[in-house]
Amino acid sequence: MKYLLLFIVVIVALMLHKKNRSSQQVSQERPKAQGLSAPEPMHACTRCGVNVPASRCVWDAQQRPYCCAEHARQG
Ligand SMILES: [Zn+2]
Known part of the structure; x- marks a missing residue:
């Protein structure tokens, strides 16, 4: 028991x-x-085509998106 x-x-x-x-x-x-985080628009890098979130894009004088400063400089 x-x-x-x-x-x-x-x-x-x-x-x-x-x-x-x-x-x-x-x-x-x-x-x-x-x-x-809330979804944000993606932009393709003008040079290499990699998709980058809008907040992480590097923009040139013509407002074209780039994945990094290096590609923005190369155009
Ligand atoms: Zn790129």
Whole structure:
């Protein structure tokens, strides 16, 4: 009878542990989804054609997008 009680306590403890772990996983995933930045337009580099996010483009005097300063200088 003593062992049956111990067995039940162990099972309940394991169930609570499992439940806590699964709820932690859910709460860890949510900030990731919220942390995603909004989509931004892509521009193809005028020199090599690589697509670059608008915020990381290098623009020349004619407002043409480049992937880097090196390609902007080469034209
Ligand atoms: Zn380029």
